[in-house]
Amino acid sequence: xxxxxxxxxxxxxxxxxxxxxxxxxxxxxxxxxxxxxxxxxxxxxxxxxxxxxxxxxxxxxxxxxxxxxxxxxxxxxxxxxxxxxxxxxxxxxxxxxxxxxxxxxxxxxxxxxxxxxxxxxxxxxxxxxxxxxxxxxxxxxxxxx
Numbered sequence: 001x002x003x004x005x006x007x008x009x010x011x012x013x014x015x016x017x018x019x020x021x022x023x024x025x026x027x028x029x030x031x032x033x034x035x036x037x038x039x040x041x042x043x044x045x046x047x048x049x050x051x052x053x054x055x056x057x058x059x060x061x062x063x064x065x066x067x068x069x070x071x072x073x074x075x076x077x078x079x080x081x082x083x084x085x086x087x088x089x090x091x092x093x094x095x096x097x098x099x100x101x102x103x104x105x106x107x108x109x110x111x112x113x114x115x116x117x118x119x120x121x122x123x124x125x126x127x128x129x130x131x132x133x134x135x136x137x138x139x140x141x142x143x144x145x
Contacts, residue, residue: 003139006038007131008104012124013037014062014080016137023104024080024124032081032117035108036068036099039138040077044070047096052110057085059112061120066109068099081120083112 007013012024021040025033041047049069059065064076089108092099099107114120125134 003135005042005135006104007135009126009128009131011104012080012121012126013131013134014078015123015125016134016141021138022077022080025104026117027111030113031086032083032112032114033108034065034080034110034112035103036077038103039135041100041103041107043142044068044073044075045100046070047099050092050096050099050109052088052092053085055085055088059083059085059110061123077109079112080124081112081114082116083114085110086113087111 007023010025012026014022021037021043023035023037027033047068047070049067051067053059053065059079059082061080061082062078065079066077068075068077088110092107092109099109101107125131
């Protein structure tokens with residue numbers, strides 16, 4: 001826990017200057033599970049709507065792949081990696097609040113077969129110290145005047 005936010009250090013995160021707050025988890029089969037982090041979900045409050053790419057579509061690192069709507073806020077979520085979408089979490093369509101309730105578990109968004117994982121990982125935040133810096137930078141940018 002960093003500054004009241006849960007950000008597991010085994011995940012990879014889009015840096016704040018890359019329009020951050022999405023994460024990537026490398027699965028045993030080589031696919032990448034992607035979702036939004038605890039800071040993002042707490043900042044936007046209750047998520048009411050999500051639009052995701054279809055299976056087979058291609059996502060690009062640091063480009064928006066999903067649209068999230070929460071209250072009067074609507075925004076895009078950047079992809080941590082490039083690749084082809086191999087699975088979409090249909091549960092978040094039925095109940096988008098599970099993203100708030102369990103952003104690293106049941107609230108995942110998509111799974112991707114990466115095209116250049118080694119290169120993409122170099123652009124992401126990983127490990128306890130880097131994660132602490134990321135969350136402090138995000139707090140300063142989004143929550144402080």
